[in-house]
Amino acid sequence: MIGLDAFSSRGLQKANTPAMDKMIAEGALAPYARCVLPTVSTPNWTSMLTGVDPVQHGIYDNSWERDARHWDPIRTGSEDVYPSILSWIKAQRPEARMHFFYEWSGLSRMFEMSVVDRHFRSKDGTEVFDKAVEHFFEELPEFLFLGIDETDGAGHKYGHDTQGYYDAITYYDQKIGDFIQRLEAADLLKETFIMITGDHGGINYGHGGRxxxxxxxxxxxxxxxVTRGKVLEEPYFIYDVAPTLAYYLGVMPPAGTIGRVMEEAFSPATGSKAYVPIPHIEPKGGFINASQVDLTLTLSNPKGSLYYTLDGTVPTERSSVYNAPIRISEDALLSVVHVVDGQASRVEVSDYRLATGNRKIAWKYYEGSFTSLPPLDKMAPLKSGNSHEISLDEITHREDQFALMFNGTLAIETEGDYVFYANSDDGSFLFINGEKLIDNDGSHGLTEVSGKIALTKGTHSIEVWYFDDFGGQDLNLSIQGPGIPKQILTHRFLK
Structure with missing residues (x-):
């Protein structure tokens, strides 16, 4: 069992992964399985190896400790935690050897390290991987768990849709490929079953949202x-990993396990569903502080054709074919699909707003130790300025622990009910005409909260407060109203 922290479906499809591409062609893939909420490590690694969700194993967020719980697990085993596959193996196959090699120190508090024959932890993912492989071939354990954290670190450092994040995945893809080659050379691959997954994905610089x-x-x-070249069509979840591993080891999960064996991967191939990865788009969507930009589309493993539209409509094989960078000089909603032998990937969508209007938003910037929104209206800002829209894209800020206040004027053309959406990591408030419409406060991952208000035709004040605690940071506002489908609140809605 190889787990790469923050290894998302998008990460697999956009990174250069020749080793895993070969494994997909010769094995089976659930391309869009889902983890549990919240999308943070502690509950998800636990669900992965216990076959149950947080309601059962009792681990709901990263603050969990054995002596600091929200609620007790519904059962415990040899240690005071929900029994994982480690305990299942120990109880039913006491002769089986187990190895547990990991990079993130937090993993050891969730599982029964006392039943493991060999465990090793280092802050260096390369050392963890290499030692795991070395001891595997020395001792041939029946079960090896190998957990790598550096992929998550790359997502936080560079962003989860960036080359830096993809490069981290590519690096461990090479390590996995070398491991497979050694298994083949030792004539062990025919005796070995391998699962690779992640504990959650990510967005921008963080995760924890929905x-x-x-x-x-x-x-x-x-x-x-495993059936060769099979793309699984049933829905699967992170808690299906442990029951599937147990199936191979001849071990039964305990009663109450909600995960199931991924039997579809072992049944004869049926249907014709193929693995068609999504393309990567550069630059990343959002506000672009330029009057024009060239958009580049790339594939980690080019096989088919890319079709695109710029108006948000779903592209088909009758749409424009990508063969050179796409130059845009006005706002655009780029939608791209990858088609191989008549089968299409998911549609990849990226919204671009260019600096073609006036800077209609006034902002003030603050720094401090924030875990919730402070009284910004009573604080002295460190700097101030104007921007085209209410977002972080135009404002230079430090990595963590900062806050912003935005002020502007809405120009409403049609009287009626309007819904505003504040999507932020971490907290935000939204005021219309001085009335707090949205309270999205607190230290959290990217979370969207909405509020509805009746507005007359004319102008209305809008004010937004935002703060960042640690990890990722993001802020975007959307509007929906009479004749206006939900969309980013851009300069065209401002006076």
């Missing part, structure tokens, strides 16, 4: 008994 970018993870199955 977007599909954070929820969706790949589960790759390879080796003994």
């Amino acid at each position: 977007t599909l970018y954070e929820l969706e993870i790949p589960i790759l199955l390879y080796g003994k008994g």
Whole structure:
């Protein structure tokens, strides 16, 4: 079992992964499995190896400790935690050897290290991987768990849709490929079953929210008994990993396990669903402080054709074919699909807003130790300025622990009910005409909260407060109203 922290479905499809591409072609893949909420490490690693969700194992967030719980697990085993596959193996196959090699120190508090024959932890992911492989071939354990954290660190440092993040995945893809080659050389691959997955995905610089970018993870199955080249069509979840591993070891999960064996991966191939990865778009969507920009589309493993539209409509094989960078000089909603032999990937969508209007938003910037929104209206800002829209894209800020106040004027053309959306990591308030419409406060991952208000035709004041605690940072506002589908609140809605 190889786990790469923050290894998302998008990460697999956009990174250069020749080793895993070969494993997908010769094995089975659930391309869009889902983890559990919240999309942070502690509950998800636990669900991965216990086959249950947080309600059962009792671990709901990263603050959990054995002596600091929200609630007790529904059962415990040899240690005061929910029994994982480690305990299942120990109880039912006491002769089986188990190795547990990991980079993130937090993993050891969730599982029964006392039943493991060999465990090793280092802050260096390369050392963890290399030692795991070395001891595997020395001792041939029946079960090896290998957990790598550096992929998550790359997501936080560079962003989860960046080359830096993809490079981290590519690096460990090479390590996995070398491991597979050694198994083949030792004539052990035919006796080995391998699963590769992640504990959650990510968006921008963080995770912990409720977007599909954070929820969706790949589960790759390879080796003994796996149907060759099968893309799984049933829905799968992170808690299906442990029951599937147990199936191979002849071990039964305890009663109450909600995860199930991924039997579809072992049944004869049926249907014709193919693995068609999504393309990567550069530059990343959002506000672009330029009057024009060239958009480049790339594929980690080019096989088919890319089709695109710029108006948000779903592209088909009758749409424009990508063969050179796309130059845009006005706002655009780029939608791209990858088609191979008549089968299409998911549509990749990226919104671009260019600096073609006046800077209609006034902002003030603050710094401090914030875990919730402070009284910004009573604080002295460190600097101030004007921007085209209410977002972080135009404002230079430090990595963590900062806050912003935005002020502007809405220009409403049609009287009626309007819904505003504040999507932020971490907290935010939104005021219309001095009335707090949205309270999205607190230290949290990217979370969207909405509020509805009746507005007359004319102008209305809008004010937004925002703060960043640590980890990721993001802020975007959307509007929906009479004749206006939900969309980013851009300069065209401002006076």
